[in-house]
Amino acid sequence: MNAPASRADDRLVHVPLGERAYDILIGSGMIGRAGVEINARLRGRRAAIITDEHVEPLYLAQLMDSLQTDGIEAVSLTLPAGEKTKSMDGLAAATDTVLAARIERNDAVIALGGGVVGDLAGFAAGIVRRGVRFIQIPTSLLAQVDSSVGGKTGINTRHGKNLLGVFHQPDLVLADTAVLDSLSPREFRAGYAEVVKYGLIDKPYFFRWLENNWKKVFEGGPERIEAIAISCQAKADVVVEDERETGRRALLNLGHTFGHALEAATEYDSSRLVHGEGVAIGMVLAHQFSARLNLASPDDAQRVAAHLSEVGLPTKISDIEGSLPPTQMLMDAIAQDKKVKSGKLTFILTRGIGQSFVADDVPASEVLRFLEEMR
Template sequence: MADTMSEQKSVRVALGDRSYDILIGARLLAEAGRHIAPLVKQPRAFVLSDETVAARYAGALEESLGASGLSMKLKTVPPGERSKSWETLGGVLDWLLEAGAGRDDVLIALGGGIVGDLTGVAASLMKRGMGFVQIPTTLLAQVDSSVGGKTAVNARQGKNLIGAFYQPRLVLADTSVLSTLPERERLAGYAEIVKYALIDDPAFFDWLEQHGRDVVALETEALAHAVAVSCAAKARIVSQDETEAGVRALLNLGHTFGHALEAANGFKSSLLHGEAVAAGMALALRYSVRQGLMNGQDAARAAHLLETAGLVTHLKRLPGGPYPADTLTEAMKQDKKARAGRVPLILARGLGRAFIQPDADLSDVREFLNEELQQG
């Protein structure tokens, strides 16, 4: 990782001829045009955003693109998880085709993870692949969903079941736009930051115990460090395993439980993705304790780190409930790798020592969840 003259940071995602940079720093939105212009062959850019983000930032992006000689064509979708759907995806593709977009054009995702996912899938399908750029405007998207090329929309049967591995050509993570985020959105992103520490970086976990509240408060130095460490961690894993055939599955720590929670909640705004992941990580670690894999003190330490920031780690207190064990395990059966009553889980042997358990027994998981519902 190297700092630029303007104190920006750059992380390289090394994927051969599909490698790209993640640029991290303040005021990057104002510089977007000069970074994007070399990627296009026609003097235009297509932008997908949600209505809330577009009202706040589309003007600044259009000004930046215009300064580099690019016109901007904008489409907005309603904010929220319901826009991450097959129907909305079809509307985006119709818009691109009607506007004459081609494979040499670039589609820019201006928004959080929902917009980023929707944009990535649309770009992958558009004439078998057009370029796209991520400009993530939430903390969660900056440290997780904008990096690595996992793009998907939801189906009635579950979350992220329709999608593709399709890499962006550039990620611009402007940390200054995070100042407008509500506290819940900041906490949702913080949960994903904690995830990288729990996977394989105990020193980063120790750092978060000291500075995590500064990250949530968007203190400049702490925030920049946490985003850069998180992006570098994800880039390292993606470079080793782009299509989740092996080690990349570690990035799903907390997500099997978390996605089940979201499905049980009906993907409503009462439970954000990061909130579900925070609870899911705590559940995964407590399940690891139940399996005799790690000690209870480490699991409690991780839960305390999340709770002291303001996240909930117990099912009975999680917003949007109730979350019956049977409902959650039924949702887990929709996992893309679930087979015959068994499902892959990311468990841990300690803080920073996550591993892949390929065939956890869902009947045992159901019993564990019923026990959890008696706690908290």
């Protein structure tokens, strides 16, 4: 047995989804303890690891060692890094590896990587034998606080992103906070935008705590673990209330409607804008738009922008390098993302820091005029 590398600062978030309940373990050195933690919870003796070419050289050997030491037979598949892997071909490759490894219902598929690997491996786990166990080992901050929790899986098609997939909850999430040291500052910041989002949705005290402690979160240590644990708990709370996204789960889209439109406007060119950056700008816009609708104080929008700007995130449309398409095209992207019903949009608005709500009657014309002014 591997001796746990460190435990005192570990945090555990339980997601109480009945027979689909699972634990999220957050701590430093978690990959080296993966075998122990998996053995403590699941029965299977085999695992198929899906990873990508960026993550493999950094952590695959360590994970395989840990599994082997604890008697779990594992094979692995390394896929190209990037969104293009979330395709029918990627899914066929992943499921073929899982089936060739004779993974049965009680064995596991393990996702070792960021959101792309997690979404793809989770989809594979959800359809092999109509569902086998699934373990998330997210290696980006974004994946640790967002995509690894909640059970959404999927791939992209020529008709749009994430249009094929299943809801398949993981059986265990192991978030190793030490691996985040290998992220580029830009990638860490992008994930941090989603951390801030949980404060802005309904936790004003968490947003205040982040304003005071964000440097320690970036540097590592107990504050990083704390911030990730609070984020996972926040996401878990929403997922438990609304597993299949019929209502409250929509709050998680705060900043995402504007953000997705900006991602589309930059043609998903990550040298110009990554997802978390789009969300950062989108969250500021959502607060500004709420102020414009007299729902919130302009000071709140200012405070959100100040914090995001302090950590180095973009906060306005003009922060994006290069030219953008006409505003009407941004609106089209928004309309495609959220169905427009008789000229009305569903939007996440706010009454102030930590007071977000779902509004389903926002006039598209108001959004268009607002965007025109914000450019």
